[in-house]
Amino acid sequence: MHIGRLLKGYLLSDTNVNIYIDKVFRYKISINHSAIHLLNETLKRVLNIVKKGFLINEKKITFDFNYYKKISNEQLFIIEQLMNNEIIKQNIISIKKLSRQDKKNIQLVCIGKEGSYSIEFCNGTHINNTKNIVNFCIVSERSVSKGIRRIEALTNKKAIHYIFKNNLIVKNISYNIKQNIKNIEKNILNIINKQKIYIDNLKRLKKIKIKQLIKKLLNQMFYLFEYKILIKNIKIEYKKDLFLILNKILNFILNKSILILYYIKNNSIYVVIKITKDCLNIIQYSVILKTNQNIIYNNNNEFSYIKTSSILYIKKIKNKIKNILKK
Ligand SMILES: [Zn+2]
Structure with a gap:
């Protein structure tokens, strides 16, 4: 179903109108919509999830599913890797139209040869190859209600831009803390631990100082x-x-x-x-x-x-x- 809004003029039941599809917009939507199918199957394989709902626009993907605990960064990394592997594999996305007795249209969306990666019922708009997703990255993972988690993700140029932007942040951190990028994670954890010890020592010193001050004041x-x-x-x-x-x-x-x-x-x-x-x-x-x-x-x-x-x-x-x- 398509919903439109008349901005000016008026429409009568017998008025002839020219309609056209915004192909660029539709293409962006179909990339994100197709990525949802790929993500659903990947999450099922990695975490054994059950899809609860999703929302897409031309900018991002929002995907909700049943899962009982926070998903670790390592698990998210595996999901991203599997997703990008399927994108690189250039899987064909094919549509099989099914005829039903009630004559309502229904179609099967198959990713991979004969749906080797995934098969789902869907009447949405799809791209014809996973390579058109170009890239996939997860930007957040959180709980939205009890037992339901939400992943927000980007595809295509937006995913690439996000990854490069984060890469720049890491480079700047490395430059500012004067530590090699290779060991940056370990070094930052070391800095945090040292800072904790430093703060604990300061607190201890403050306690001693106050104790001495009280003694002096009483005198x-x-x-x-x-x-x-x-x-x-x-x-x-x-x-x-x-x-x-x-x-x-x-x-x-x-x-x-x-x-x-x-x-x-x-x-x-x-x-x-x-x-x-x-x-x-x-x-x-x-x-x-x-x-x-x-x-x-x-x-x-x-x-x-x-x-x-x-x-x-x-x-x-x-x-x-x-x-x-x-x-
Ligand atoms: Zn679909």
Whole structure:
């Protein structure tokens, strides 16, 4: 069946019209359609699949089938090799028209001599030789629903272009990582493993560094009357580490403490203030925060988090605390 759309004018039932087939478009479609037959048979042979559906256009092939697990790159490579072998073999694609009792047309599509590679019922448009597919390559393989996988593939010039483009990518990777293409896969895996070890070591070092820092900060706490105070510029990698350090310190400090940790980056000062619960009847967050600074977060049961651009703000807080505690 062919579906058309009238772009302008009008049609009457007795109007004469000239119709023509876009042969270039049809040829591209018939290549991809014929490749579907070849792919169906190849997947049956390699993976024992059952076809669930397919979609083709002049650009690509989409083929869905029953299969229970992810298909490995090695299996996909075998499928591509078998497909291209059948293309190179220049198998004849022949059509056998069958006559049925109900007089509906039906035809058999045979690939290879007497259908030696595959035979399927199909009334679609086909090329007459597998050599016209020129080339076949798989671009993706994925699950589309439970037990159903989808392969997307290219044929002809598009497949060749895709392969050459990927070849260029591999050459560029080889150039950039200064490794021979021959061993590139092994070398990239080595680089990934080394990077993993490097990151693990960095994490371990960071843990040690933080442990040392906490110890140092605990020693730097000073008494103001009976209250323990800590006001410190923390030199860390990320501002989020302020909270990590605050929590670590709180593992050692249970009461009567006021902690002010700050971190300076690009002329901004990020300040975390923690007042232990037993001090809240004497000093409240709201009193300290009585400024026009940017309060990012404030919860009287947890902590306050402020962004400021002035180091004087820290001094002001310090004086405020002193004055309150004096009383
Ligand atoms: Zn067909």
